[in-house]
Structures are given as structure tokens and as C-alpha cells.
Amino acid sequence: MSGFSPDWLELREPCDTRARSEELVIALRSLLVSRPLRVLDLGAGTGANIRYMAPLLGGEQRWCLVDNDPRLIERQPAILEGAHFQCEVISQQLDLATDLSSLPISQCQLVTASALLDLVSADWLASLASRCAALSVPVLFSLSYDGRVQCLPDDPDDEWVIGLVNRHQRGDKGFGPALGPDATRYACEVFAALGFQTRIAPSDWLIESEERAFQRELIAGWSGAAREMAPSEAARIERWSGRRDADIASGSSRIRVGHQDFMAWPTAPCE
Numbered sequence: 001m002s003g004f005s006p007d008w009l010e011l012r013e014p015c016d017t018r019a020r021s022e023e024l025v026i027a028l029r030s031l032l033v034s035r036p037l038r039v040l041d042l043g044a045g046t047g048a049n050i051r052y053m054a055p056l057l058g059g060e061q062r063w064c065l066v067d068n069d070p071r072l073i074e075r076q077p078a079i080l081e082g083a084h085f086q087c088e089v090i091s092q093q094l095d096l097a098t099d100l101s102s103l104p105i106s107q108c109q110l111v112t113a114s115a116l117l118d119l120v121s122a123d124w125l126a127s128l129a130s131r132c133a134a135l136s137v138p139v140l141f142s143l144s145y146d147g148r149v150q151c152l153p154d155d156p157d158d159e160w161v162i163g164l165v166n167r168h169q170r171g172d173k174g175f176g177p178a179l180g181p182d183a184t185r186y187a188c189e190v191f192a193a194l195g196f197q198t199r200i201a202p203s204d205w206l207i208e209s210e211e212r213a214f215q216r217e218l219i220a221g222w223s224g225a226a227r228e229m230a231p232s233e234a235a236r237i238e239r240w241s242g243r244r245d246a247d248i249a250s251g252s253s254r255i256r257v258g259h260q261d262f263m264a265w266p267t268a269p270c271e
């Protein structure tokens with residue numbers, strides 16, 4: 001099991017959907033014209049990525065959704081269709097940290113992931129990139145956290161707590177030291193060095209005051225991460241989260257969380 005509950009993924013999905021760059025998916029669609037389109041989705045969770053991308057990509061698609069958490073896999077769709085698209089879906093349970101070499105990249109025309117890149121290590125991403133380069137497969141990595149947070153109304157301890165959170169983000173999330181807020185910058189470097197063209201688009205979460213449950217979970221998650229980094233400051237962190245929770249309850253809290261979407265494609269035309 002991973003540390004990502006189905007409830008958390010469900011809470012974040014509407015905000016993710018608003019934040020994602022439609023422009024990058026449309027750009028991919030014009031690169032990937034042949035159908036059925038075969039897509040490999042890494043760390044797919046319950047399938048948020050296919051739900052967002054499939055209608056935009058359009059036409060016949062075959063998706064392989066990879067995750068290591070059976071609780072999430074059992075919620076993935078087996079089939080997904082709409083007015084202008086039909087997807088067949090297969091789910092694959094696999095530990096990406098240890099089984100990267102068994103990923104069926106050669107059988108797909110696009111590798112994608114959402115909210116995964118900031119969890120992986122530089123070495124892992126470099127290995128994935130070199131496999132994609134060897135097979136000339138483009139990638140789209142959406143919703144990588146970039147370290148920027150703005151809470152409104154602001155609090156004197158926001159910056160301090162988020163500093164601790166960002167240090168926590170660089171800890172090991174199962175792949176070795178995580179790229180955390182450096183994920184997109186590093187992906188850009190690695191894929192460009194392999195001869196790919198790259199493009200980045202902002203995908204910040206703009207969390208509205210009515211999204212109380214999502215905000216509460218986020219603040220609880222940040223408090224936990226901050227306490228792990230500075231256990232002796234637990235009381236100060238607790239007071240901070242108490243103030244933030246009071247703002248959430250009163251309906252005055254809005255939170256922006258910096259994210260980026262990243263795509264890279266080989267210079268030679270895609271299949």
C-alpha cells in the first residue's frame with residue numbers, strides 16, 4: 001500500500017482538473033495522430049489522469065494504468081468512453097521503484113504520470129528518460145509540486161512551516177531522495193540533454209474557501225511533515241495549524257500551491 005488514500009485522491013481531483021494544462025494535452029494530440037493511441041500511465045492511482053486526458057486526446061485509446069497500491073487499482077475504470085473517445089484500460093500492479101525495467105514502454109506511444117514526478121529520485125527519472133529516448137516515446141508529467149505556497153489570510157509562520165515541508169518533500173518516498181520541488185527543472189534538463197524538445201506550463205492549485213475538507217487535509221498533511229522535520233517545534237506547528245483551521249472554518253482561507261506540467265518529445269516525428 002502507498003500513503004495515498006482513495007479519499008485523498010478524490011478530494012484533490014477537482015482541484016487538479018482545474019489546474020492542469022489543457023494546452024499541453026492538445027499539443028500532444030497534434031503529435032500523436034495514429035489510433036488506437038497506446039498510453040502508459042505511471043502511478044495512476046484511481047485513474048485521474050485518464051479521466052482528464054482521454055477526452056482531450058480523443059479517438060480510440062488503449063491505456064495501461066500502473067500502480068503498486070491494490071486499494072487504488074481496484075477503483076480504476078476497466079473501460080472509459082464518451083462522445084469522441086473510447087478507452088480500453090488494463091491495470092498493472094507493479095513497484096515502479098524496483099521494476100522500472102519491466103515497464104512496457106516499447107508497447108506505447110506516450111508515457112504519462114500525474115502527481116508522481118516530485119516523489120521520484122533523480123537517478124530514477126534519468127533511467128526512465130533514457131528508456132523513453134531509446135524508444136523515441138514522448139512524455140507528459142502533470143502536477144509536479146514546485147515548492148511555492150501562498151495561504152490567505154497570511155500567517156507569520158506560513159513561510160517557516162512551508163520551508164520544513166519542502167525539506168520533507170526531498171526525503172525518500174520509496175525511490176531514493178525525492179526530487180520534490182526540483183522535479184520539473186530536473187526533468188527539463190534530463191530530457192533536453194537526450195535531444196527532446198521540452199515545454200512547461202503552470203498548473204497551480206487555486207483552492208477556494210468552500211473546499212474546506214481538502215484544505216483541512218492539506219494543512220494536516222503539512223503539519224505532520226513539518227513535525228517530522230522539527231519534532232521539538234511540535235507545539236509551534238500545532239498552533240499554526242490551529243490558526244489555519246480556524247480560517248478554514250470561518251470561510252476566509254484560500255490556498256495557492258505551485259505546480260507545473262511538463263512535456264517532452266523527441267525531435268524525430270512520433271509514431
Ligand SMILES: C[S@@+](CC[C@H](N)C(=O)[O-])C[C@H]1O[C@@H](n2cnc3c(N)ncnc32)[C@H](O)[C@@H]1O
Binds near residue numbers: 002042
Ligand atoms: C499523488 S498520487 C497520484 C495518483 C494519480 N496519478 C492522480 O493524479 O490522482 C501518487 C501515486 O503514485 C503511486 N506510487 C507511489 N509510489 C509508487 C511505486 N513505488 N510504484 C508504483 N506506484 C507508486 C501511489 O500509489 C499513488 O497512486
